[in-house]
Amino acid sequence: MEETDLIKNLKEWFNFDRFRAGQKESIETILNGENTLAILPTGTGKSLIYEYCGYVTEGLVLIVSPLLSLMDNQVLQLNQAGEKRAAALNSMLNLEERRLIEKRLDYYKFLFVSPEMLQSKWLVQRLSRLKIALFVVDEAHCISQWGLDFRPDYLYLGKIREELNNPLTLALTATAPQEVIDDILKTLNLDPTDTAVYQSNPNRENIYYDFREIEDNDKDTELLQLINDFPNPGIIYFSSKVKAERICQLLRENTEQAVDTYHADRSIEDRKIIQRQFLNGELDIICATTAFGMGINKKNIRFIIHYHIPNSIEEYLQETGRAGRDGLQSIAVLLYSKSDAVFKFKKMKETQLNDNIITMNDKNESLEPWGLSDSDLAMLQVIKARHLSKEQAKSLINQRLEKRISKFVAMGQLATQNRCKREMMSIYFNQKNDPVQIWCCSFCQSDIQSLVEEMQLISQPKKIQINYEKKWDQVIKELFIL
DNA sequence: CGTATCATCATTAATGATGATACGGTGCTTTAAT
Numbered sequence: 045m046e047e048t049d050l051i052k053n054l055k056e057w058f059n060f061d062r063f064r065a066g067q068k069e070s071i072e073t074i075l076n077g078e079n080t081l082a083i084l085p086t087g088t089g090k091s092l093i094y095e096y097c098g099y100v101t102e103g104l105v106l107i108v109s110p111l112l113s114l115m116d117n118q119v120l121q122l123n124q125a126g127e128k129r130a131a132a133l134n135s136m137l138n139l140e141e142r143r144l145i146e147k148r149l150d151y152y153k154f155l156f157v158s159p160e161m162l163q164s165k166w167l168v169q170r171l172s173r174l175k176i177a178l179f180v181v182d183e184a185h186c187i188s189q190w191g192l193d194f195r196p197d198y199l200y201l202g203k204i205r206e207e208l209n210n211p212l213t214l215a216l217t218a219t220a221p222q223e224v225i226d227d228i229l230k231t232l233n234l235d236p237t238d239t240a241v242y243q244s245n246p247n248r249e250n251i252y253y254d255f256r257e258i259e260d261n262d263k264d265t266e267l268l269q270l271i272n273d274f275p276n277p278g279i280i281y282f283s284s285k286v287k288a289e290r291i292c293q294l295l296r297e298n299t300e301q302a303v304d305t306y307h308a309d310r311s312i313e314d315r316k317i318i319q320r321q322f323l324n325g326e327l328d329i330i331c332a333t334t335a336f337g338m339g340i341n342k343k344n345i346r347f348i349i350h351y352h353i354p355n356s357i358e359e360y361l362q363e364t365g366r367a368g369r370d371g372l373q374s375i376a377v378l379l380y381s382k383s384d385a386v387f388k389f390k391k392m393k394e395t396q397l398n399d400n401i402i403t404m405n406d407k408n409e410s411l412e413p414w415g416l417s418d419s420d421l422a423m424l425q426v427i428k429a430r431h432l433s434k435e436q437a438k439s440l441i442n443q444r445l446e447k448r449i450s451k452f453v454a455m456g457q458l459a460t461q462n463r464c465k466r467e468m469m470s471i472y473f474n475q476k477n478d479p480v481q482i483w484c485c486s487f488c489q490s491d492i493q494s495l496v497e498e499m500q501l502i503s504q505p506k507k508i509q510i511n512y513e514k515k516w517d518q519v520i521k522e523l524f525i526l
Numbered sequence: 527c528g529t530a531t532c533a534t535c536a537t538t539a540a541t542g543a544t545g546a547t548a549c550g551g552t553g554c555t556t557t558a559a560t
Contacts (some may be wrong), residue, residue, distance in 0.1 A: 088534070111547075111553075134554085135555060143559090159554080160555055163555085166557080166559085186552095189552085190553085194552070195552090195553065260528090286550095287550095333550080333551060361550095383528060385527095386528085391550060392550095418551095480542095519546085
């Protein structure tokens with residue numbers, strides 16, 4: 045397709061005047077019939093790529109998505125844009141709705157499914173009889189990050205692709221170092237020599253990367269100071285739900301900010317409400333675990349604070365990348381303590397899978413969770429499915445462990461080494477380092493007073509919030525406890 | 527790993543000493559049949 049036509053369609057279908065970095069390149073390789081892996085920064089508009097290609101090519105666009113909420117969002121957005129031929133096939137549907145979609149699969153242009161749903165033989169068979177214009181794996185890093193760990197069905201996508209007659213494939217993600225790229229291609233059964241990989245540097249120009257080594261005892265005062273200095277809104281990431289709750293309480297008691305938590309123990313309704321409140325600017329700060337983030341499209345997040353060290357540089361960049369999507373100056377702070385790292389390292393090495401359990405899978409069909417973690421259960425399932433011998437199983441377990449540890453070590457080095465952080469991240473992702481930034485990182489500039497002032501200038505004046513919940517809590521305490 | 531939290535016990539009955547315990551996180555799916 046000619047350049048002018050590409051742009052004309054963009055205007056006509058999406059009402060944009062020009063492509064963002066990476067969009068056009070990816071669309072071109074796909075329309076050229078090449079399988080494509082596109083690694084594009086968050087907020088680039090990755091869904092536009094497959095929507096665009098869907099309109100050019102005849103047939104169904106089948107999108108594998110990791111989260112129900114993501115699917116829902118995408119379908120909603122498509123519907124709002126006037127596209128009625130979009131649906132998500134998942135467990136949120138009742139039987140009737142599901143039957144209806146299944147009966148008229150050929151009506152749809154965009155169909156969203158989870159990897160688990162594709163385990164249904166019947167569904168795959170039905171799909172294989174349709175013309176599939178494009179097979180899309182959204183958030184493709186999940187293959188590497190979650191596959192061996194806790195959603196093994198991600199590992200079968202290559203086989204599914206085969207059963208669907210190897211349709212043209214597009215994998216999308218924001219962060220993938222070389223080994224994750226290798227993982228994705230291998231798992232999806234894509235030939236590395238014959239797949240277009242479009243990659244860009246996941247560093248974000250308008251984020252200052254701040255790493256602070258700090259004693260556990262000093263974290264809370266440091267945090268309060270940061271919250272006091274930084275303009276809202278912001279996210280604080282924790283690696284524990286309990287800690288997220290506690291700090292949320294601390295912030296409610298010691299600041300005027302509207303704060304809430306987001307993690308897997310909150311109900312689905314609560315999560316929806318909190319997410320909406322945050323998007324609408326009714327909440328200033330979210331104390332979250334890694335559960336919060338994918339698909340959050342809020343432009344003006346000014347700061348991301350990591351209360352604990354993340355498990356990998358990918359994870360760190362995914363999470364910090366949620367700041368400053370409006371392009372304005374933002375900041376990411378990691379509060380690093382040695383004891384956190386030691387604790388995480390220890391946890392990481394723990395596996396309950398011993399010889400007895402590994403060999404037991406021959407005899408015992410039912411896999412009762414004898415106190416096994418989800419991650420070990422997933423591993424056991426893979427071992428079973430692949431009919432691995434004890435030695436092979438052990439080697440796979442070891443492989444998983446080493447993968448985790450090497451990622452974590454890289455993250456630890458990023459946090460502690462005296463070197464430009466942006467440069468280190470670029471090296472990790474095999475990317476050319478960007479030219480010097482005005483605000484780079486805590487190695488390059490340590491005095492950030494004027495950066496904070498700059499952020500305060502661009503931020504909206506803080507709304508006065510009345511935190512009813514907090515007030516009621518106090519009233520109730522005074523009434524009944526005194 | 528070291529430390530935060532909690533239960534217990536002791537003793538000028540409300541606090542403090544002591545010992546025991548705990549100590550990630552991510553989510554899909556529930557099939558009779560078309």
